[in-house]
Amino acid sequence: MFGARCLLRALRSCSSAPCPRHKPSAKLSVRDALGAQNASGERVNVQGWIRSVRSQKEVLFLHVNDGSSLESLQVVADSSFVSRELAFGSSVEVQGQLVKSLSKRQNVELKAEKIEVVGNCDARAFPFKYKERHPLEYLRQYPHLRCRTNVLGSILRVRSEATAAIHSFFKDRGFVHIHTPVITSNDCEGAGELFQVKPSSKIKVSEENFFNVPVFLTVSGQLHLEVMSGAFTQVFTFGPTFRAENSQSRRHLAEFYMVEAEISFLESLQDLMQVMEGLFKTTTMTVLSNCPEDVELCHKFIAPGQKDRLEHMLKNNFLIISYTEAVEILKQASQNFTFTPKWGADLHTEHEKYLVRHCGDVPVFVINYPLALKPFYMRDNEDSPQHTVAAVDLLVPGVGELFGGSLREERYHFLEQRLARSGLTEAYQWYLDLRRFGSVPHGGFGMGFERYLQCILGIDNIKDVIPFPRFTHSCLL
Amino acid sequence: MFGARCLLRALRSCSSAPCPRHKPSAKLSVRDALGAQNASGERVNVQGWIRSVRSQKEVLFLHVNDGSSLESLQVVADSSFVSRELAFGSSVEVQGQLVKSLSKRQNVELKAEKIEVVGNCDARAFPFKYKERHPLEYLRQYPHLRCRTNVLGSILRVRSEATAAIHSFFKDRGFVHIHTPVITSNDCEGAGELFQVKPSSKIKVSEENFFNVPVFLTVSGQLHLEVMSGAFTQVFTFGPTFRAENSQSRRHLAEFYMVEAEISFLESLQDLMQVMEGLFKTTTMTVLSNCPEDVELCHKFIAPGQKDRLEHMLKNNFLIISYTEAVEILKQASQNFTFTPKWGADLHTEHEKYLVRHCGDVPVFVINYPLALKPFYMRDNEDSPQHTVAAVDLLVPGVGELFGGSLREERYHFLEQRLARSGLTEAYQWYLDLRRFGSVPHGGFGMGFERYLQCILGIDNIKDVIPFPRFTHSCLL
Numbered sequence: 001m002f003g004a005r006c007l008l009r010a011l012r013s014c015s016s017a018p019c020p021r022h023k024p025s026a027k028l029s030v031r032d033a034l035g036a037q038n039a040s041g042e043r044v045n046v047q048g049w050i051r052s053v054r055s056q057k058e059v060l061f062l063h064v065n066d067g068s069s070l071e072s073l074q075v076v077a078d079s080s081f082v083s084r085e086l087a088f089g090s091s092v093e094v095q096g097q098l099v100k101s102l103s104k105r106q107n108v109e110l111k112a113e114k115i116e117v118v119g120n121c122d123a124r125a126f127p128f129k130y131k132e133r134h135p136l137e138y139l140r141q142y143p144h145l146r147c148r149t150n151v152l153g154s155i156l157r158v159r160s161e162a163t164a165a166i167h168s169f170f171k172d173r174g175f176v177h178i179h180t181p182v183i184t185s186n187d188c189e190g191a192g193e194l195f196q197v198k199p200s201s202k203i204k205v206s207e208e209n210f211f212n213v214p215v216f217l218t219v220s221g222q223l224h225l226e227v228m229s230g231a232f233t234q235v236f237t238f239g240p241t242f243r244a245e246n247s248q249s250r251r252h253l254a255e256f257y258m259v260e261a262e263i264s265f266l267e268s269l270q271d272l273m274q275v276m277e278g279l280f281k282t283t284t285m286t287v288l289s290n291c292p293e294d295v296e297l298c299h300k301f302i303a304p305g306q307k308d309r310l311e312h313m314l315k316n317n318f319l320i321i322s323y324t325e326a327v328e329i330l331k332q333a334s335q336n337f338t339f340t341p342k343w344g345a346d347l348h349t350e351h352e353k354y355l356v357r358h359c360g361d362v363p364v365f366v367i368n369y370p371l372a373l374k375p376f377y378m379r380d381n382e383d384s385p386q387h388t389v390a391a392v393d394l395l396v397p398g399v400g401e402l403f404g405g406s407l408r409e410e411r412y413h414f415l416e417q418r419l420a421r422s423g424l425t426e427a428y429q430w431y432l433d434l435r436r437f438g439s440v441p442h443g444g445f446g447m448g449f450e451r452y453l454q455c456i457l458g459i460d461n462i463k464d465v466i467p468f469p470r471f472t473h474s475c476l477l
Numbered sequence: 478m479f480g481a482r483c484l485l486r487a488l489r490s491c492s493s494a495p496c497p498r499h500k501p502s503a504k505l506s507v508r509d510a511l512g513a514q515n516a517s518g519e520r521v522n523v524q525g526w527i528r529s530v531r532s533q534k535e536v537l538f539l540h541v542n543d544g545s546s547l548e549s550l551q552v553v554a555d556s557s558f559v560s561r562e563l564a565f566g567s568s569v570e571v572q573g574q575l576v577k578s579l580s581k582r583q584n585v586e587l588k589a590e591k592i593e594v595v596g597n598c599d600a601r602a603f604p605f606k607y608k609e610r611h612p613l614e615y616l617r618q619y620p621h622l623r624c625r626t627n628v629l630g631s632i633l634r635v636r637s638e639a640t641a642a643i644h645s646f647f648k649d650r651g652f653v654h655i656h657t658p659v660i661t662s663n664d665c666e667g668a669g670e671l672f673q674v675k676p677s678s679k680i681k682v683s684e685e686n687f688f689n690v691p692v693f694l695t696v697s698g699q700l701h702l703e704v705m706s707g708a709f710t711q712v713f714t715f716g717p718t719f720r721a722e723n724s725q726s727r728r729h730l731a732e733f734y735m736v737e738a739e740i741s742f743l744e745s746l747q748d749l750m751q752v753m754e755g756l757f758k759t760t761t762m763t764v765l766s767n768c769p770e771d772v773e774l775c776h777k778f779i780a781p782g783q784k785d786r787l788e789h790m791l792k793n794n795f796l797i798i799s800y801t802e803a804v805e806i807l808k809q810a811s812q813n814f815t816f817t818p819k820w821g822a823d824l825h826t827e828h829e830k831y832l833v834r835h836c837g838d839v840p841v842f843v844i845n846y847p848l849a850l851k852p853f854y855m856r857d858n859e860d861s862p863q864h865t866v867a868a869v870d871l872l873v874p875g876v877g878e879l880f881g882g883s884l885r886e887e888r889y890h891f892l893e894q895r896l897a898r899s900g901l902t903e904a905y906q907w908y909l910d911l912r913r914f915g916s917v918p919h920g921g922f923g924m925g926f927e928r929y930l931q932c933i934l935g936i937d938n939i940k941d942v943i944p945f946p947r948f949t950h951s952c953l954l
Contacts, residue, residue: 029651029710031651047710047741047742047917048710049915050915066709066710066741067653067708067709067710068651068709068710068711089914089915090915091742091915091916091917093742118742118915118916118917118918119887119912119914119915119916119917120915121913121914121915122913122914125913125914126913126914143704144704144907144908144910144911145704145910145914147704147705147707147708147709148707148708152708153708153709156653156655156705156708156709157653157709159654159656160653160654160655163654163656164644164648164654167641167644171641174506174508174545176544176633176634176637177636177637177640177641178633178637178944179636179640179717179734179943179944180944180945181732181944181945181947181954182659182694182717182719182732183672183694183719183731183732183947183952184952184954185952185953185954186954193676194676194677195660195674195675195676195677196674196675196676196677196678197672197673197674197694198672198673198675199670199671199672199673199721200671200672200673200693200721201673209950210721210723210731210949210950211731211947211949211950211951211952212950212951212952213952215952216677217659217660217674223954224944224945224954227620227621227622227624227944227954228624228633228944230622230624230625231526231544231624231625231629231630231633232543232544232545232624232630232633232634233506233524233525233543233544233545234545239716239717240656240659240716240717242659242660244676244677244687246687254660254687254688255658255659255660257656264524264543265524265568265570265595410596430620430621430954431621433621433622434621435596436598436599436602436603437566437596437598437599437602437603437622438526438527438566438567438568438595438596438597438598439568439595439596440524440568440595440596441595466656467655467656467657467658467701467704467705468657468658468701470658470660470688472687472688473686473687473688473689474688474689475660475661475662475688475689475690475692476662477658477661477662477663477700477701477704477907
């Protein structure tokens with residue numbers, strides 16, 4: 001049944017050199033080929049896309065990349081292989097011998113015995129040009145192709161490594177992973193910026209009745225994690241969350257990823273902040289150690305100076321200031337703010353930036369916010385007359401708010417009163433139940449994953465650290 | 478600032494025995510306490526919920542569970558500790574000495590020196606009764622509490638382990654993890670069972686204009702993964718997918734998780750099936766080795782016989798039959814089917830069940846389905862007069878279809894014609910582009926994660942293997 005196909009592949013081959021008889025060659029990724037110790041003529045088979053072509057009098061040089069690493073594999077062939085089809089963007093399969101390279105630029109290279117063009121690339125229509133470094137804004141227009149560039153390749157490999165590192169961080173510490181729901185009948189933050197979900201008009205169930213209640217896309221898995229922390233003590237989730245914010249900001253998306261954790265028997269914000277700092281530092285160290293070239297590409301070409309800034313964050317302890325102290329610092333600032341700093345008012349981006357700079361460009365935890373600013377579930381500090389809650393935000397250089405967290409109100413009567421005041425008692429009976437049946441002090445946090453990537457890589461626009469960005473007026477693909 | 482709180486905790490303590498002076502005790506999870514080798518009186522501090530209370534003349538026995546393992550830790554205290562507050566469901570903190578147990582039922586136990594009730598449990602209102610084994614249907618009514626039972630605890634720990642094992646499987650083989658989008662303007666399958674997404678009515682952006690196009694919840698990340706396999710060669714995603722199916726079946730949910738992979742330079746269904754079988758077997762072996770007690774609980778109390786059935790699946794090679802062979806087998810069956818088997822018609826659940834039984838209750842791959850039954854992106858086998866595509870479904874005992882996959886049509890002109898016939902050419906220009914610029918033979922698959930859990934654990938209803946099930950007429954919490 002695959003006969004016709006094999007024939008087609010054979011016809012597509014552009015090799016004109018006679019192919020010596022040899023044992024079948026091993027299929028190798030570019031990464032594995034590059035990492036081969038003491039290459040000494042092993043026969044291998046490498047597949048990928050051509051990143052560059054250079055033809056000299058007697059020799060043809062190709063660079064072949066398969067996305068397994070930033071670096072490409074140099075293929076060396078004699079000039080009989082030269083063909084118009086061997087062009088930037090074409091996919092190829094190369095058989096040959098892996099040998100030590102004479103050049104200092106690479107350790108190994110592939111001496112080609114057979115080169116097959118698998119798929120041509122229509123160079124005139126291809127939006128990326130050979131040897132050109134396109135700006136990120138330009139690449140954003142081609143969400144189906146930009147991953148083939150060096151820079152997006154590196155960013156998305158880092159994203160994949162960071163994802164794995166985050167899972168490991170929690171698993172190593174005994175957290176249970178929970179898939180919190182995407183469709184929910186709750187509105188965790190009490191905010192209005194929700195997406196509503198309905199069956200599309202083609203569905204036979206009457207629209208109002210699919211779930212019997214109005215449902216939305218989740219803005220946070222926190223309340224569902226609290227359910228689970230009441231059984232497993234330490235839990236985390238890492239999934240998509242949504243805001244229907246009409247924002248064109250470089251820090252907001254309609255669909256973004258959050259890492260959220262919830263911990264039972266947690267007594268203080270100090271304990272919570274320790275986990276937050278640990279998550280940031282451990283994940284970052286793992287990423288730096290597992291894909292140094294990818295991180296370096298970003299630091300070198302996109303965010304000069306970012307390497308030092310990141311090292312500075314990693315080697316220093318994060319600072320802790322109270323909201324009250326933060327407001328005092330802002331009041332004493334010589335800078336003129338658009339929003340005048342005032343106790344009881346929210347901190348704005350301009351304030352966050354100033355605070356981070358003021359603290360020496362080290363991440364800074366701001367704790368104990370006014371109760372009136374925060375949602376019902378945050379734990380009352382009972383510190384009248386100020387009246388604050390045990391909330392914590394982590395502000396980081398370049399990005400601003402990266403984490404938000406709090407101790408949760410575990411005391412039934414405190415929570416009951418707060419819910420009653422917000423008119424939410426009926427909707428949150430189940431949440432009150434968690435305090436009726438073996439309640440425990442607990443707390444948790446959420447970290448914006450895209451902002452984390454922006455922070456470590458120095459990427460200015462959040463749209464460049466997610467494979468397919470969704471934001472106001474844009475949902476490509 | 479936490480002064481008031483510490484006082485409160487002290488008052489809540491029900492210990493009446495004098496507390497001997499000693500160095501601060503180490504906080505230990507129940508799992509770590511149970512795993513302590515050669516326990517010989519170390520002072521530890523364990524927190525959790527009371528699973529059972531037994532009071533004898535001189536001694537009080539408690540079993541404390543914190544969700545880190547199925548097994549609870551036995552706490553032994555003298556009768557002075559007896560208190561009405563030490564009841565089923567209450568949360569406690571116990572300080573004491575970890576010692577070898579005299580009983581054969583456990584290796585270690587905790588000799589209590591101090592027991593503090595952290596939160597009481599209102600036993601009359603608590604829906605689960607001490608020592609009673611509630612049916613899964615009953616537990617489903619309490620999505621915020623059912624995770625506190627042994628059975629849901631075990632299932633969700635297995636789910637967490639399986640999630641980690643799946644990530645490891647792909648990472649170990651060099652796959653790049655991709656977050657494919659949840660909100661999409663595509664409709665991958667061409668099916669009509671979609672959820673539509675709009676900003677809730679409170680949002681100021683006019684409803685039609687938020688994304689400028691109608692958007693839906695994803696039914697599959699495949700097309701987006703194909704974009705990425707064109708850069709990274711091997712990619713996978715593991716996230717939520719959605720169907721607005723009006724179904725009350727024990728195998729369908731409106732929101733469920735899919736593991737999807739896409740592989741470039743893949744030449745045959747055989748290579749694809751090898752990855753599928755590898756994923757199933759490797760993940761299952763890891764789960765069996767990392768949480769044997771949790772799996773055993775399900776096999777023992779919920780699905781007797783499942784242990785043997787699973788071993789049978791693991792030790793045998795999965796079978797491969799063609800769709801055409803499958804139809805012949807069904808035609809020759811002595812069984813009467815509701816839907817008469819016929820070449821060109823879909824296989825129904827009754828057919829799938831028969832085929833799996835016929836093949837000796839081993840998972841069976843069915844390959845090469847009629848082109849007319851399958852979506853535009855599946856690779857044409859060019860085997861007229863039958864005209865099939867290189868599609869593959871994996872059928873497993875008890876569950877039916879677990880995986881679906883195919884080679885994708887990588888040939889520009891074939892794909893162009895298929896799209897034109899479906900009137901989709903304009904919408905899928907970007908997808909055609911992938912074939913214009915360095916196209917490669919490739920293929921991929923999706924595995925329903927909840928069905929996978931049903932299959933290995935022997936859980937009959939899909940609603941019991943996901944933390945918060947969403948289905949027609951139900952979206953609790």
